[in-house]
Amino acid sequence: MTAPPTTKGVRTTLAEATQLLSTVTDTARLDAELLMAHALGISRQELLLRHLDVSVPATFEPLLQRRLAHEPIAYITGIRAFWTIELQVGPGALIPRPDSETLIETAIDYFDERAPMRILDLGTGPGTLLLAALDQWPEAHGLGVDASEPALGYARSNADRLGMGHRAELRLGDWTRGLDGRQFDLILANPPYIGTHEPLPAEVRDHEPASALFAGPDGLDDYRRIIPALPDLLAPGGAAMLEIGWTQAKAVSALGLQSGLLPAVHCDLGGRPRVVLLT
Known part of the structure; x- marks a missing residue:
């Protein structure tokens, strides 16, 4: 049986929740609104x-307490918008970030009026980059690889829900191992790039999978594995887009040059280096 709603109105409760959440997040009002919308089963808009001015459902308070304990909003609501799609997410899968949309923007600029027909997403997580790219280019097909079965479970569910199951192959794997042939027009990757001892917010450190965050002392371990394999995977005229931490442009570009690839750095909306394009 569903608990009865409280008599307190949504407007008042949102103000109170915003004040409480301001101690744990810089987006307190937005978080409060998203939690309330989820509790009511409606959109934030x-x-x-x-x-x-409606009454607050009893389900809101438990959601608020979870957020006050630093659980990510996306895990609480089970969804996250990214590019032109909405993804189901949860524990075991890296939460899509707006910064990663720079990869898709860079790819659109690179291909211009062309369309990549064969796409590879290394470390696809819940299908973030692959499904966004397939939505951008409706004639394309793609392969998403991830070492996490839980993450791939979300990716498969998202592909089916978005009507892309017939265009998206999702495979358990270890980066590029087992892949060969010059077959991909576009390679996307958002690998772990955080140094082992770098500090992180509690909601990231305590909830998101460490395997999707950390990559050795300097955060470059996975680039060292991915980049040397790229020349054998890229089709003629193809390109790889790698997300980076904002201090890593020089180091990742150097790894590309060592593998015979030409690097170009692209910035996110905040003006920070975010993508290394390799051709």
Whole structure:
């Protein structure tokens, strides 16, 4: 049986929740609104337009307590918007970040009026980059590889829900191992790039999978494995887009040059180096 709603209104509760959440997040008001919309089973837009004066459902308070304990919003609501799609996410899968959209933007600029027909997403997680790219280029097919079966479970579910199951192959694997042939027009990767001892916010450190975050003392271990394999995987005229930490552009570019690839650095909306394009 569902618990009855409280008598307190949404508008008042959002103000109180925002004050509480300000101690754990820089997006306190947004978080409060997303939690309330989830509790009500509606969109945030609908909440703000039509439901600020309704009663608060009893399900809101447990959601708020989870967020106050630093659990990520995406894990609480089970969804995260990315590019033009919405992805189901949860424990065991890296949460898509807006910064990663720079990879898709860079790919669009590179291919211009062409369309990549064969796409590879290394470390696909819940299908983030692969499914965003397939949505961008409806005629394309792609392969997503990840070492995490739980993450691939989300990716398969997302591909089916978005109607892309017939265009997206999802495979358990170890980066490029077992892949060969010059077959991919576009290679996307958001590998772990955080140094082992770098500090992270509690909601990231305590909840998201460490295997998707950390890559050795300097954060470059996985680039050292991925980049040397790229020349044998790229089709003629193809390109690889690698997400980087904002201090890693020079080091990752150097790894590309060592493998005979030409690097170009692209910045995110905040002006920070975010993508190394390799051709």
